[in-house]
Amino acid sequence: MSxxxxxxxxxxxxxxxxxxxxxxxxxxxxxxxxxxxxQSKALSLQPRSVEVLHSRGLLEPLLAEARExxxxxxxxxxxxxxxxxxxxxYQLGIPQLRIEQHLEDHLARQGVVVRRGLELTGLxxxxxxxxxxxxxxxxxxxxxxxxxxxxxxxxxxxSGIGFxxxxxxxxxxxxxxxxxxxxxxxxxxxxxxRDGAVLTMVPLGGGVERVLFTGPEQQGLPKDQSVSHxxxxxxxxxxxxxHVVLREVxxxxxxxxxxxxxxxxxxxxxxxxxxxxxxxxxxxxxxxNLGLQDAFNLxxxxxxxxxxxxxxxxxxxxxxxxxxxxAAVLANTRAQGVLIVPDDDVTCLRETFAxxxxxxxxxxxxxxxxxGLAVSYSPGNHPxxxxxMPDLKLPNGSTVMQExxxxxxxxxEPSDGSAARAVVRPDGxxxxxx
Numbered sequence: 516m517s518x519x520x521x522x523x524x525x526x527x528x529x530x531x532x533x534x535x536x537x538x539x540x541x542x543x544x545x546x547x548x549x550x551x552x553x554q555s556k557a558l559s560l561q562p563r564s565v566e567v568l569h570s571r572g573l574l575e576p577l578l579a580e581a582r583e584x585x586x587x588x589x590x591x592x593x594x595x596x597x598x599x600x601x602x603x604x605y606q607l608g609i610p611q612l613r614i615e616q617h618l619e620d621h622l623a624r625q626g627v628v629v630r631r632g633l634e635l636t637g638l639x640x641x642x643x644x645x646x647x648x649x650x651x652x653x654x655x656x657x658x659x660x661x662x663x664x665x666x667x668x669x670x671x672x673x674s675g676i677g678f679x680x681x682x683x684x685x686x687x688x689x690x691x692x693x694x695x696x697x698x699x700x701x702x703x704x705x706x707x708x709r710d711g712a713v714l715t716m717v718p719l720g721g722g723v724e725r726v727l728f729t730g731p732e733q734q735g736l737p738k739d740q741s742v743s744h745x746x747x748x749x750x751x752x753x754x755x756x757x758h759v760v761l762r763e764v765x766x767x768x769x770x771x772x773x774x775x776x777x778x779x780x781x782x783x784x785x786x787x788x789x790x791x792x793x794x795x796x797x798x799x800x801x802x803x804n805l806g807l808q809d810a811f812n813l814x815x816x817x818x819x820x821x822x823x824x825x826x827x828x829x830x831x832x833x834x835x836x837x838x839x840x841x842a843a844v845l846a847n848t849r850a851q852g853v854l855i856v857p858d859d860d861v862t863c864l865r866e867t868f869a870x871x872x873x874x875x876x877x878x879x880x881x882x883x884x885x886x887g888l889a890v891s892y893s894p895g896n897h898p899x900x901x902x903x904m905p906d907l908k909l910p911n912g913s914t915v916m917q918e919x920x921x922x923x924x925x926x927x928e929p930s931d932g933s934a935a936r937a938v939v940r941p942d943g944x945x946x947x948x949x
Contacts, residue, residue, distance in 0.1 A: 517543045518821050520647055520657040522670050524551070524629045526611060527789030527806035528663030529618035530567075531814050536625045537571070537922040538818020543655055544627055547634040547664075551619070554766050555610035555691055555719050557803035559584060562596055563887030564804040565603040566903075567811050570916040570943055576617055581609040584703060587885045589847075590798060590854035591706030591715075592869050594882040600905050601888055602916075610719055611803055635669040640783050659817060661786045663810070666775075668791035676787060677778035680794075680845075683771020685852075686736055687713075687729035689797075690747050690767035694724055696759035706798070707865075708857035714754040723765060726751065727797075733769070742767035772796040772852050774845045780834040788813060793841040798851040799885050801844050808887060809837050815922060815941035836892045847884055897935065897948040904939045919943055 519535050521528045524546035532544045560568070560581075568574040584606040587594040596604040619629060637648035638660065647655045662670025671678060704715035704727075712730035719725050728750040748761040777792045789806030813833045819825035854865045871877050883889025894901035904927060906916045918925045919941060927937045938947040 516644065517541045517655070517657045519543070519659045519661060519817060520545070520645070520655055521661050521663060522546075522635055522647075523662065523664035523668075523789070523791070524548075524615075524619065524631075525663060525665070525789065525806070526557075526614055526618065526803050527810045528661075529615060529622065530807050531661060531663060531788060531810035532622055532627055533571070533573070533618060533625070534810060534814025534922065535818055535821075536622070536627055538815060538822065540818050540821045542627055543630065543657065544622070545630045545633040545635075545649075545655075547632065549632045551612075551615060553612065555612050555723075555725060557611040557797075557800070558608060558717060558719075558725060559800050560607040560609060560614070561587065561800065561804040561886045562599070562601050562603045562605065563890070563903075564807045565607055566601060566906075566916065566943065567807060569603070570919040571922070572920045573618070573621060577607070577609055577614065580613055581607040584608050586703065587882060588703045588706070588799065589872070589881050589885060590851035590865070590868075591704050592854075592865075592872050593703060594872070594885060595878055596882050596886055596888075598875065598879045599883060599886065599888045601886075602906050606800065608717070614803075635664070635673065638670065638673040638785065640674075640785065645784050658821070659784050659786070661788060661813065661817075662791040663787075663789050663806070665790045666794045668787060670785060671777060671787050671791050674782045674785040674787075676780075676782050676785075678775045679778055680775030681773065683738070683773035685729065686733045686738065686769055686771050687727060688733055688742050688746070688750070688767060688769055689725070689727045690742060691719060691765040692724050692726055692747060692751075692761060693722055693763040693765065694751070694759050695762055696755070706855045708855060708862070710753075711857040712750070712753060713855055713857070714750060728754070736769065738769050738771060740769065742769060770797065772849070774849060776838070776841055776845055780838055781830060786813060786817075786830075786833065788837075792837075793845060795845045795848040796852055798848050798855070801848070801885065801887075804887055805841060805844050808840070808890070811942050812837050818922070819941075832892075840890050843884065843890075847881075892944055895947075897945075899935060899937055899945040899948040902945055904937060904943055904945050915939065915943070 518540040521544045532542045535542045634650040639646045644658045645660045662668045714728040716726045751759045788809035891901045935948045937945050
């Protein structure tokens with residue numbers, strides 16, 4: 516019998532499994548897909564996610580493949596991350612596929628191999644644990660279950676967790692393509708409407724480009740309707756004219772601005788994280804990052820309870836801390852969606868908003884929201900409590916993030932006396948200070 520069954524081997528499930536193994540828990544990680552998707556999916560890590568990976572020693576192998584993207588954006592309007600106290604005031608441009616490969620390889624070295632082809636069909640909770648049934652007749656008994664199995668989460672549905680929200684009101688297309696003609700360098704998307712359409716493109720490497728577009732032709736189409744070569748070619752031609760020739764569509768799908776959030780992140784011995792807990796439009800590049808930070812929050816808590824270091828009551832704080840963080844992302848993506856509507860009145864609003872972003876305090880606030888650096892948990896009377904601990908140099912010559920690589924609570928006493936003595940949680944947030 517395992518300590519934890521993690522359902523879903525995307526970035527959220529993989530990082531969660533890594534955290535649990537670091538905490539000393541036994542983990543079974545399953546996925547219904549027979550092999551990892553070859554789709555690039557998300558394209559960047561926000562600063563807080565970069566901090567998360569660095570504080571576990573998981574960042575360095577990715578740096579050789581990643582590109583630094585200066586700042587971030589809010590509906591395509593530039594944000595400066597440099598005003599935040601972080602060693603990583605930028606996004607790292609790297610496809611989700613590479614992050615998944617890296618995390619899966621890391622887990623394999625720890626003895627955890629993804630069990631593929633297992634589709635969850637039943638969950639039965641008891642006082643002693645959970646029995647998880649799968650379509651092929653397999654049953655796995657475990658103490659805890661975490662659903663990291665995406666927007667159509669079987670874990671969420673089988674455990675009775677609600678998923679309120681609204682359906683999408685506009686549709687867009689994302690595609691990985693091979694082109695002749697224009698080549699875009701890695702850059703922040705502008706997302707500025709033009710003639711009723713929006714298009715942005717970045718390179719994925721190996722001659723493949725990621726293109727995202729929407730226009731009148733995409734509206735009202737079913738989300739599961741296939742995207743044709745001609746549809747992608749027409750969008751590129753409308754934006755670039757004859758300067759671009761579409762040679763191949765490697766992958767294409769539709770997405771909407773639907774927003775939904777689990778009404779609770781815990782039901783007894785079952786939790787949800789990542790897209791199983793929240794869905795929203797990709798505007799701002801926050802989706803994968805939000806899931807990684809869910810995993811980082813839940814992993815150390817579940818590990819501490821399994822070890823007997825903390826009471827089970829600690830697990831309730833997963834919902835109380837991460838649900839508001841998810842709700843804030845849903846709200847800001849909805850706001851960004853309004854700013855890219857191709858309408859003359861919205862253009863005026865966008866121009867006004869762009870002027871406001873020239874004010875340092877406005878830009879700083881939104882940069883913190885999009886980057887994840889502004890997230891805080893139950894701030895206390897001391898200015899440090901509830902916030903991320905700065906990556907200070909310590910008397911032993913290491914830094915806060917280096918000390919956190921063991922995945923345990925640490926006590927910080929900076930060598931230069933510049934900050935208070937602080938008790939720092941395994942996820943880098945200050946628990947107490949004096």
